[in-house]
Amino acid sequence: MNDSLKEQLTSVFTDVKVFIPEEDRIVITVEKEAVLSVLSFLKNHGYSHLGLISCVDWIEEKKLELVYILSAYMQEDESYHDKERTTIILKTKISREKSEFLSVTPIFVNAEPYEREIHELYGIHFDGHNRLTPLFLERKYETPPFRKDFDTRKYVQDVFDNIPFVEKKAENK
Amino acid sequence: MAYAYFSGRDDYHFDHQEITHMDRNQLTKWLKTPVKMGHKYSLHAVYFCTGCGIIEVPPVITARWDAERFGVIPVATPRQANLFLITGYVSVKTLKAIIRTYEQMPEPKFTVGFGSCPVNGGMYWDSYNTIKHLDKYIPVDGWIAGCMPRPEAIFVAVVHLWTLIDKDMADGYKRYRKDYKAYRANQEQLFGTLEWPPLFPIGESK
Amino acid sequence: MRELELYFGPQHLGMVGNFSITLQVEGDRILKATANPGYLHRGFEKLMELRSWIKNYPMVCRINVVEPDSMEMVYAMGVEKLAGHEVPERAHYVRSIYLELARVGSHLFGLWAYANMLGFDTVAQWAMYHRDLVLDLFEELTGGRVYHIYICPGGVRRDFPEGFKDKIVHTLHSIGGCVPDYNDTFFHNRLFCDRAQGIGTVTREEAIAMGGTGQVLRATGMKYDIRRVEPYAAYDKVPWEVPTRENGDAYSRIMVIRDEMIESVHMIFKLLDAMPEGDVYNRIPNPIKWTIPPGEAYVRCESSRGELGLYMVSNGEDKPYRVHFRTPSYSHGLTVLESALQNASVADVGNIMISLYVVAPEIDR
Numbered sequence: 001m002n003d004s005l006k007e008q009l010t011s012v013f014t015d016v017k018v019f020i021p022e023e024d025r026i027v028i029t030v031e032k033e034a035v036l037s038v039l040s041f042l043k044n045h046g047y048s049h050l051g052l053i054s055c056v057d058w059i060e061e062k063k064l065e066l067v068y069i070l071s072a073y074m075q076e077d078e079s080y081h082d083k084e085r086t087t088i089i090l091k092t093k094i095s096r097e098k099s100e101f102l103s104v105t106p107i108f109v110n111a112e113p114y115e116r117e118i119h120e121l122y123g124i125h126f127d128g129h130n131r132l133t134p135l136f137l138e139r140k141y142e143t144p145p146f147r148k149d150f151d152t153r154k155y156v157q158d159v160f161d162n163i164p165f166v167e168k169k170a171e172n173k
Numbered sequence: 174m175a176y177a178y179f180s181g182r183d184d185y186h187f188d189h190q191e192i193t194h195m196d197r198n199q200l201t202k203w204l205k206t207p208v209k210m211g212h213k214y215s216l217h218a219v220y221f222c223t224g225c226g227i228i229e230v231p232p233v234i235t236a237r238w239d240a241e242r243f244g245v246i247p248v249a250t251p252r253q254a255n256l257f258l259i260t261g262y263v264s265v266k267t268l269k270a271i272i273r274t275y276e277q278m279p280e281p282k283f284t285v286g287f288g289s290c291p292v293n294g295g296m297y298w299d300s301y302n303t304i305k306h307l308d309k310y311i312p313v314d315g316w317i318a319g320c321m322p323r324p325e326a327i328f329v330a331v332v333h334l335w336t337l338i339d340k341d342m343a344d345g346y347k348r349y350r351k352d353y354k355a356y357r358a359n360q361e362q363l364f365g366t367l368e369w370p371p372l373f374p375i376g377e378s379k
Numbered sequence: 380m381r382e383l384e385l386y387f388g389p390q391h392l393g394m395v396g397n398f399s400i401t402l403q404v405e406g407d408r409i410l411k412a413t414a415n416p417g418y419l420h421r422g423f424e425k426l427m428e429l430r431s432w433i434k435n436y437p438m439v440c441r442i443n444v445v446e447p448d449s450m451e452m453v454y455a456m457g458v459e460k461l462a463g464h465e466v467p468e469r470a471h472y473v474r475s476i477y478l479e480l481a482r483v484g485s486h487l488f489g490l491w492a493y494a495n496m497l498g499f500d501t502v503a504q505w506a507m508y509h510r511d512l513v514l515d516l517f518e519e520l521t522g523g524r525v526y527h528i529y530i531c532p533g534g535v536r537r538d539f540p541e542g543f544k545d546k547i548v549h550t551l552h553s554i555g556g557c558v559p560d561y562n563d564t565f566f567h568n569r570l571f572c573d574r575a576q577g578i579g580t581v582t583r584e585e586a587i588a589m590g591g592t593g594q595v596l597r598a599t600g601m602k603y604d605i606r607r608v609e610p611y612a613a614y615d616k617v618p619w620e621v622p623t624r625e626n627g628d629a630y631s632r633i634m635v636i637r638d639e640m641i642e643s644v645h646m647i648f649k650l651l652d653a654m655p656e657g658d659v660y661n662r663i664p665n666p667i668k669w670t671i672p673p674g675e676a677y678v679r680c681e682s683s684r685g686e687l688g689l690y691m692v693s694n695g696e697d698k699p700y701r702v703h704f705r706t707p708s709y710s711h712g713l714t715v716l717e718s719a720l721q722n723a724s725v726a727d728v729g730n731i732m733i734s735l736y737v738v739a740p741e742i743d744r
Contacts, residue, residue, distance in 0.1 A: 024609065025677070027675075048587060049587070049590065049592075050590060051590075051679075051686070051688055051705050052688060052690060052703065052705040054690050054701070054703040056692055056700070056701045057701075067690065069677055069688070069690065069705070073587055073596075073601065073603060074601055074602065074603050074608075078602065080607060080608055084603075084608045084609070085608060085609045087677055087679075089675070089677060089690075108588075108590075109588050109589055109590075109714065110588070110589045110590035110710050110714045112713075112714065113709065113710075113713040113714065114709075134417075135416060135417060136302075136416060136417035136420040136743055137302070137417065137420070138265060138266055138417070139265065141301075145301055145422060145425065146422070146424070146425055150301075150425075152299050152300065152301045152422065152425060152426075152429070153299045153429075155301050156298070156299055156300070156301065156305070159363075160304070160305050160306075160363075161305070162362075163309050163359050163362050163363060164309070164359070165306070165308060165309055166308070166309060166312075166348075166352050166355045166356055166359065219390070220390070220391075220392050221389065221390040222389075222394065222395065222396055222397050223389075223397055224397065224419065225419075225441060225444040225740060227395075227396070227397075227444070228444045228445060228488075228525055229524075229525065231488070231491060231507055232507060232510075232511055232514075235491075235503070235504045235507040235508065236504045236505075236507070236508050237507070237508050237511045247392075249392040251390070262421065264417075264418060264419060264420055264421065266417050266418050266420075267389065267397060267418045267419070270388070270389050270390060270418070274390050296437075296438065296441070297421050297426065299426065299429065300421045300422050300425075300426055301422055301425075302420050302421060302422055303421055320526070321523075321524065321525045321526065323524065
């Protein structure tokens with residue numbers, strides 16, 4: 001079942017590496033230009049549940065890796081097939097300095113909040129997204145907070161610990 | 174007491190005798206200070222679920238650990254409340270809402286920090302988005318330690334708060350009025366300019 | 380057209396959890412709803428990268444405050460998959476019983492919130508009381524009422540104490556014996572049916588497009604439950620059914636929740652009978668500094684809100700390299716909520732929001 005999907009993918013797309021680490025998991029590594037077409041191909045083959053869009057910061061390689069996790073909803077109401085057990089992990093790497101990518105919201109509607117979150121936490125700009133405003137954060141950070149070179153403990157010391165206690169201020173008056 | 178350590182004040186020493194006698198035969202005390210009786214036995218808590226401590230508040234206000242026998246009920250708006258229970262950690266975005274809610278409450282008002290996160294940051298001491306010491310931004314009358322504290326800890330805190338009110342030591346709101354310049358300066362150092370005007374007029378520096 | 384912008388903000392009597400919705404209304408009809416999360420953001424995943432695998436056990440459960448146990452389960456499953464660590468047979472059964480008890484407790488909490496929103500205070504008080512009985516069981520088993528830290532990679536922390544089986548049976552009988560009262564007062568009450576039927580309808584195509592799982596999808600007729608699709612722990616060892624309804628409105632979702640509670644109770648009895656003897660914990664190789672070989676894993680389980688997933692990356696150290704939780708309330712609270720509130724009446728906002736079963740800390744992490 002997974003092998004047939006692997007053959008279909010490698011026959012249609014040229015630059016795709018498919019790796020099956022264990023039963024029920026397929027890991028596909030693509031170049032960044034092919035991501036949208038591979039996603040639509042997989043969606044047309046029944047993998048229409050976008051579970052997660054995540055991002056990993058490989059700081060030594062100077063790359064940010066975007067990860068798309070797809071699985072399949074049930075085809076029939078009553079019986080369970082092997083297809084629903086399979087999870088596809090689609091990965092692609094983009095450069096860390098010039099971090100831009102295309103948005104997948106035309107294909108999957110529910111990708112919108114995931115991309116907003118990655119935009120504010122990792123600093124990746126998604127072209128074609130219609131609402132790239134901050135989701136959780138309110139303040140501006142010089143380095144996006146989830147990157148590996150953002151030191152949270154130093155940030156806490158600089159911003160929060162420097163604010164004095166009120167009783168000490170009152171004593172010093 | 175078994176369940177909670179309440180109060181961070183050095184000058185408040187808990188007296189077991191006062192609690193076991195529980196104001197029962199103190200009719201003269203009530204007649205002398207009916208105002209304090211009104212403050213103590215009707216602590217209406219503003220219903221604001223600030224953090225993860227909110228999971229222990231519905232058990233407290235429902236039938237099993239009934240808080241209404243202590244006079245504590247949740248109310249809808251801060252204008253009707255005089256107890257602010259800050260349950261759990263405070264993020265930067267929530268602190269703005271907390272300050273606005275606190276400033277809308279009429280005086281006398283009492284604040285209790287619930288859980289170990291408002292005390293000194295708790296488990297999230299190295300997070301970039303949580304407030305480490307709530308004391309720096311609004312005045313707090315006492316703390317309940319624990320993660321999560323038990324529901325009985327809220328009742329212990331309420332009883333301690335009664336004793337503090339009797340001794341005129343629950344004066345968070347008076348400290349806010351007196352030191353408002355320092356509190357406002359701390360708030361502005363964290364947020365930049367604030368959208369709402371100062372609550373009390375900040376006079377010229379002495 | 381005269382529009383008004385309202386804030387169904389964090390300090391509101393109808394809001395459970397620290398979450399806010401901005402509504403643009405014209406008269407009584409909502410034109411556009413914008414969810415406004417971020418009040419509970421702690422940067423969890425960044426904090427987890429600074430603590431070792433073992434120090435993360437107490438951190439993980441605090442993401443979802445209402446049902447912390449499914450978070451512990453999915454973390455344990457992910458670490459076991461990355462490290463190749465086995466779990467003994469009895470531990471699977473203990474984990475399943477524990478998770479089903481947590482599911483009952485979480486659904487009772489949701490019933491409190493929903494019944495309070497509609498004004499059925501009596502049912503809300505009953506539900507919270509019965510949840511306290513379940514929390515007493517947890518306290519005896521693990522020591523804490525709310526945050527248990529019971530499921531660890533390798534099994535569970537300790538076995539059932541003496542006489543615990545009888546206590547579980549006794550508590551569940553006393554809760555289950557009140558189901559006819561719940562039915563008469565709430566679930567078969569004409570007021571509830573009139574107020575919840577046809578409100579907040581999410582059709583199957585919309586749910587599939589917007590990434591809905593859990594009750595949102597099972598209320599449209601699809602039997603999508605991770606405990607059946609990709610079984611974990613001991614869920615494939617006992618027979619049980621996935622309850623569904625047809626219409627996809629608030630009434631269907633609440634009835635699915637009720638049926639799930641009853642099914643969980645039956646499942647616990649069957650698991651207690653089928654449980655084998657043995658150990659419950661397989662010790663980890665090095666409790667001081669446990670390094671896990673490099674790799675990645677994606678595991679998922681069914682929490683009481685929907686499909687809960689965890690994507691973990693390790694690079695060979697004793698700390699996680701990247702941890703990302705796929706929480707069910709993310710798509711329900713941000714995408715499905717904004718679409719379900721379109722053209723709804725202002726009076727139904729709380730009804731729709733709580734029937735979509737959103738927990739705010741799960742969105743923000």
